[in-house]
Amino acid sequence: MNSKIDISEVNTIDGEQFEWMFGNVIELCTDASAQVYKDKPFNDVEDLCDKFHSYLDGLSEKGKVVVLNLHPDLAGRLSSAGHLTKESAGEQLSAGLLDLTTEQRDTIHYHNEKYKIKFGFPFIICARENKVQSIIEGLLKRYHNTRQQEIDTAINEVKKICKLRILDIVQ
Ligand SMILES: NC(=O)N[C@H]1NC(=O)NC1=O
Structure with missing residues (x-):
């Protein structure tokens, strides 16, 4: 099993590494990691999750449907x-x-x-x-x-x- 990283490491990685690591936490939606990276530093893992959730909440209805359609059956x-x-x-x-x-x-x-x-x-x-x-x-x-x-x-x-x-x- 891969070892996990802690939030202080998340706060030090660059945008490319961030995208490599978190680019698929929302299925195939690399825009999410690109946008959330701008919100760093993160207080803790909950805060990081909240930022991805806020990204979803901030999408228009059309944008939400695009994200839903990135998911496989x-x-x-x-x-x-x-x-x-x-x-x-x-x-x-x-x-x-x-x-x-x-x-x-x-x-x-x-x-x-x-x-x-x-x-x-x-x-x-x-x-x-x-x-x-x-x-x-x-x-x-x-x-x-x-x-x-x-x-x-x-x-x-x-x-x-x-x-x-x-x-x-x-x-
Ligand atoms: N269609 C769908 O729910 N897909 C997703 N669900 C899940 O847990 N992982 C998926 O890719």
Whole structure:
């Protein structure tokens, strides 16, 4: 396991190193690390998480939808092809999504496609806080939300994913 760094080290690294380290705490969203780097120094790891969360809160609705669309489908094509980011692959593995029955895979795929047609972005949930069953339940239940509720809920899940990814890097 990689050793974690502490916040004083985070405060000394340059922008390029910061981006290398935190460029994927929000999936594929390197703009977040570029913007958050400008907020240094950070008081502690909570403060660093808050800055990434504030970045998300500060996006326009369109910007939030762009961020949501950077996320891979759960148990989707990228996963089958082994093309997930290493963070996403670890998260999907921990939820049991890389070891589904054919029925579970078909269910997730079918409802995720329906969800994407309704909302225009993939269903997003913090996989590390869930298992296959709760993910399927969430997918079915959240489909009935309004688009605004779903943007808010999905961004909240991105915040949880982001925080756990930061806590993997910083002690
Ligand atoms: N679609 C989706 O929720 N993807 C994400 N969830 C998670 O925990 N990691 C991801 O990449």
